Amino acid sequence: MQRRIDIEGRFDLRSTVRMVKAGSVDSAGTWSWSTSATDGPATVVATPNDGSLNAETWGPGAEALFDRLPAVLGLDDRTALDVESGPVKDLLKRHAGTRLGASGAVFEATAIAILGQLVTRTEATRSRRKLLATYGEPAPGPKGDLRRFPDADRIAALSYADLHTVGIERKRASTLIEAARRAKRLDEILGMDRDSAYARLQAVRGIGPWTAAFVMGAAWGDKDAVPTGDYHLPNTVSWALAGERRGDDTRMLELLDPYRPERRRLLLAIKSEGIHAPKYGPKSALRGHS
Numbered sequence: 001m002q003r004r005i006d007i008e009g010r011f012d013l014r015s016t017v018r019m020v021k022a023g024s025v026d027s028a029g030t031w032s033w034s035t036s037a038t039d040g041p042a043t044v045v046a047t048p049n050d051g052s053l054n055a056e057t058w059g060p061g062a063e064a065l066f067d068r069l070p071a072v073l074g075l076d077d078r079t080a081l082d083v084e085s086g087p088v089k090d091l092l093k094r095h096a097g098t099r100l101g102a103s104g105a106v107f108e109a110t111a112i113a114i115l116g117q118l119v120t121r122t123e124a125t126r127s128r129r130k131l132l133a134t135y136g137e138p139a140p141g142p143k144g145d146l147r148r149f150p151d152a153d154r155i156a157a158l159s160y161a162d163l164h165t166v167g168i169e170r171k172r173a174s175t176l177i178e179a180a181r182r183a184k185r186l187d188e189i190l191g192m193d194r195d196s197a198y199a200r201l202q203a204v205r206g207i208g209p210w211t212a213a214f215v216m217g218a219a220w221g222d223k224d225a226v227p228t229g230d231y232h233l234p235n236t237v238s239w240a241l242a243g244e245r246r247g248d249d250t251r252m253l254e255l256l257d258p259y260r261p262e263r264r265r266l267l268l269a270i271k272s273e274g275i276h277a278p279k280y281g282p283k284s285a286l287r288g289h290s
Helices: 013-019 062-072 087-094 106-115 121-135 152-156 160-164 170-181 183-191 194-202 209-220 233-242 249-259 263-273
Strands: 002-006 031-037 040-048 052-058
Touching (some): 013 031, 031 062, 087 263, 106 121, 106 170, 106 183, 106 209, 160 170, 183 194, 183 209, 194 209, 233 249, 233 263
Antiparallel strands (some): 002 052, 031 040
16 A cells, blocks of 8 residues: 655654654655554555655555554644743754654554663663564565564463563563563553543553653653653753752652643653763753753
């Protein structure tokens, strides 16, 4: 199936799909993602072309995935933040092309979040790649090297020993298997209100506020998702918005409060800017504009 998708306004495909954990964009600018849609596995390959995307899908779920693409890409997303002129406004403007979409792939987002629990980004990426290579399925379509993230049923049938071989230690393995066994109930969050969806996610043993916020942002499309319990994020936000080298969750939430109901948009802009809290150094360029 082929379709042209028109896009209004600024649009950064690479950063947009990265935020919803929906595949990746290669060096040529082509987006590829294979996932489970309503009617079965499906793959999308899309290339930007003068204010539009030329998209093609394959697999039993091809039509359902086509229908989901506007939501995945956040094509209706427009910032509701009313920020006075200054560094924060400029920051948001620089990243206005990043749309906040919703992948709808709840288990996939949950699994990716679990793999990132209490490890470095490098370790999480390594585990994800090994899991995909070992238990992922060949993706529908012509890209022979593309693999689809393992279905929940496949993960639920694995043991800790199986997951240990791909670099996932017991705690994350147990949480991943538990989430896979409850995947159908987790999928129901897409039809729930925000509070109920967070409660459903955190009812799974091993899923706390950090993981729930990750999933709600990527799969449900929560523009106000703020992950608490992160080791680095409070420091990063405190530095970016107040010039303070150290902060905790309480301070982070205090600084972000003026940016409701789209705190996630500002968080993603800060991360994309590459802002980090240093041990020593000059005051932040964004200081005083919280």
